[in-house]
Amino acid sequence: MRLSCPLCGERDRREFTYQGAAAMVDRPAPGATTEQWSDWLHLRDNPAGRTRDLWYHEAGCGAWLVVERDTVTHEIFGTALVGGDHAD
């Protein structure tokens, strides 16, 4: 498996660490209810198909990426830097 890092280009999977669903990036507002925080922390979709995940390019540029891929076909549709492209 290879992932295309927006900064480094196509790289081997061993350079990356998987974190989990990309929904973690969308934090609730600071004044959100306990239930909203609980849902954000604990509830995950488990799709058979397209999913968006966070990957860390640990052994490369150190960027966090959102990788959109298919859990059934293993096809990778695209990668993007978390936080846009400031300070790269």
Next chain:
Amino acid sequence: MVELTAQTPWAALLPVTAGATGLSAWDPGPMTALMPYRGRRAALSEAMQAAHGLGFPDPGEVTAAPPLRCLWTGRGQAFLMGGPADPGLSAQAALVDQSDGWVALRLEGETAPEVLARLVPVDLRPAALPEGRTLRTLCGHMTVSITRAPEGLEILAFRSMAGTLVHEIADAMRLVAGRAVLG
């Protein structure tokens, strides 16, 4: 006053030659990590131009104004090498001294990419990594920075990994040289 003598981490490990490849150490001198504050990348690059005559490198790029060089080393991070950084740059970026935290190797010879192909999961042949380009990747399990310079491939790694790094690369050099002898 005690006079301290700087020691290299290599002891008697270097240089190593095997077949058409040579591995040697070089002294990167003062090194400073430059990490621009949010939205200050362009301002940092301008300040660097004014103070040192080189800009902040794009991903994979090396900027140079001899004897200084600035190596891209990650997202929002570059290393200024070859001399001290102007303290005025700290208005635009976090500056962290890296001197002596890293060791530098040079792998020379046409078979250098072939040697590193055994350890590094990235294509390092001149077509893929031309002169003046740099990248971050793995060498075995160690994170490294690899740059193509006129003399060969330059490898930066954490000083604590120095012995292991030489061991791994020297082994790969001997194996590639052995294959060449077998034809």
